[in-house]
Amino acid sequence: MAKIIKLDERLSNMIAAGEVVTRPASALKELIENAIDAKATKIEIHLKNHGLDEIKVVDNGIGMEATDLHLAFLRHATSKIKNEYDLAHIVSLGFRGEAVPAIASVSKMTISSKTLETDPYTVTYEGGVLVHEGRIALNQGTEVKVRDLFYNVPARLKYIKSPQTELAYMLEVIDEMMLANPKIAFVVSHDQKVLRTTSGSADYLEIFANIYGNDIAKSLKIHDIEQNDIRIKAYLVSPQITRARKNDVIVSVNGRTIQNYVLVNSVVEGYHTHLMVGRYPIAYIDIHLDVSLVDVNVHPQKKEIKFSNEYVVANLIRTCVGDAFKVHNESIPDSLKTPSPTVKYTGFELWESGDNVEVIKPNRIEETPLEIKTEQPKPKLPEMSYIGAYAGTYLLFQNPQGLYLVDQHAAAERIRYEIIFERLGDHKTERKQLLTPILYHFRPTEQDIVEHNRMLLASYGLDFEVIQDAYALRELPLWLDEKDIDYMVYSLLEQLRTYQSIDIKKLRDQLAKDVACKGAIKANKALNTHEIEHLMEALKACDNPYYCPHGRPIVISFTQYEIEKLFKRIV
Structure with missing residues (x-):
């Protein structure tokens, strides 16, 4: 007796549902994609009890005839593709013909639809079995209801997260669809409370x-x-x-x-x-x-x-x-000023608004252009007088505008970063010979990358020589220290593996960050007046004196107005 049997359609759909419909959010995603493929200009999404009781999607698309409604519940039945050429040139979101039968096999699903030429019709499937069909009243378009998802698959219900979590996943799906389809108007509600609404005007703001x-x-x-x-x-x-x-x-x-x-x-x-x-x-x-x-x-x-x-x-x-982010002005963060309701200040660079996007900016310190290689003016620190230090880490300065705190480690790190990055130069600089070669025993995948990119790696100063089962380096780029060679080698291999190209500027940037951080003035290290003056002069010469290479602020300000307000001198 034969041991292999052909599974019936209903069981096949339930198996497919395990891949296509893993949670309510994945079912919702398929329904929205079908509405978009139906050329809808408006999509309404209504959820009950975090989508666990009912998910309803209503669109004003082209709709379906009664015959197509039944065919939609058959596996691999689709209107999106017809041949192999279509499969290689897919322009629709759906095309596999698996979503509807998969969802219907693990839920109670109703689809009602009307085209421009035909009367509205509805069909209801429970667990993949037809239980009702007939005529109804409906405007052109399609309405899909999915109730009691996974009611017949108790094992799947065990893996459903909390209702709030499932709702959050569904909103993530909706948010993605709204961003990807700005010309479609969306209305999203949960238990009759509107959560999202867009006009379909393609206004990303x-x-x-x-x-x-x-x-x-x-x-x-x-x-x-x-x-x-x-x-x-x-x-x-x-x-x-x-x-x-x-x-x-x-x-x-x-x-x-x-x-x-x-x-x-x-x-x-x-x-x-x-x-x-x-x-x-x-x-x-x-x-x-x-x-x-x-x-x-x-x-x-x-x-x-x-x-x-x-x-x-x-x-x-x-x-x-x-x-x-290339063209932007920067300012010292004002730590006491109450943030504008439209902008949050957390110590990062401020940047100019994009086209047709209004951004409320804080008051900026007057900046004077300095002679630099780029066309944009170099940010300039204000003139201020040193008055002391706090916690052995923060240098205190003042001027008529207010009080300033400078993080001495972040300042030294920025100074060293810019100096080191400049000294590293580009990959065309001279090379230096090593007294003894450095041997590398690469893994098979790494060997394959090296073999396929020998010429490219050599152009960056890494000319590998095969010695038995190892790769030897006999010379290095002049700008690279021996202690950093491992970092460079494996960073280049990772870039080639990920991007199939090398970005030497990115590599120099990371090397400069690492070296700058290791050698910078540490926190809790007392500095004398001469050291502080030297530090501030070097900081003023930096291209970006406000932020360290890792994005942390170097200088923060307390305006005199805000300080006096705290002391109730100003009410």
Whole structure:
């Protein structure tokens, strides 16, 4: 007797549901994608009891006929693709024909729809079995209700988080859809309370305000870049406002939000020293490129895609984000001043507003341009007199405008960073011979990278010679110290593995940071007057005297007005 049997359609759909519908948020994502594919200009999302009792999505799209309603519940039935060519040139969000039957197999699902030419019709499936159908009253478009999700799969319910957590996941999905589809009006409610609403006017200031609040939205900066038919538009929130996780770095490709470590990391790298260590920005990156260059058919939930030019896109993103922060003025943070309701001050660089985005800026210290290589004026510290030190770490200064505190370690770190970065020079400088070669025993993956990039590595001063099972270095770039060679070698290999290219400026930057931090004046070290004068003169000569290489403030101010207000001299 044969041991292999063909599973029935209902059981197959329940198995597929394990991949497609992992939680209420994933079911909601599929429903919204179907509404977008139906060319809807308005989508309403109504949730009951954190989406656990009911998820309802209503759109004003093209709708479906009664026959199509039944076909939609069949696995691999879809209107999105018809042949292999369509599969390689997918322009819709959905295409697999798995979502509806998968959701229906583990819930009580009702779909009602009306086209321009046909009467409205409704069908209801419970656990993948048809239980009701008939005519109803409905405007053009489609209404989908998903009730009691996982009611027939008790094991899945055990893994559902708290109701509040599940609602948070669903709002994350909705936020991504709103960002990726600015021309669609969204209305989102939970237990009849409106949580989100957008007009569909493609106004990203409005969308960011709905998702993150007005304070964050008013710091929005927009920057774009285009190269070889790859168009990238970056919507960047001020680095003053950060998160502990990368969840708020959202990337979409041709309108599809995706998860991609390389691209998200390139956004973080683009912010560079504007972010403190361990903090991440709020950003939305909108990428458009030829659909034939991406493969979205690699994951059931369609959140992961493959690029034919991933590293080119990553480098473009990093350049786009970095360019957005090249032109900006900076100011000393005022520690006592109450922040404006539209801007938060946390010690990071301030930057100018993007197009059509109004930003309320604090009063700036008068700045005088100095002669430098760039076209922008160099930030200048105000004239101030030294009056003492606090806790062996913070130097106190004053002038008619108020009181200033200088972190001596951060100041010394910035000074050393700029000096060391300049001395490191570029990779075309001379090389120095080593008395004894440095041997490296690379792993197989690292050996493969070295072998395929021998010429490129040699151009950066790392000419590897194979000696039995090891790789030997006999000379180094003149600017590189021997103690830093391991860092450089493995950093270059990591760059080649991740981006298939080398960014020597990024490498020099990290080396300069590490060396500067190790040798800078430490906290709790008393300085004499001569040392303090020398420190401040060197700090004034820096390109950025306000922030250390890791994004921490060097100088903070207490205005005389705010000090007198604290002492009730001013009411």
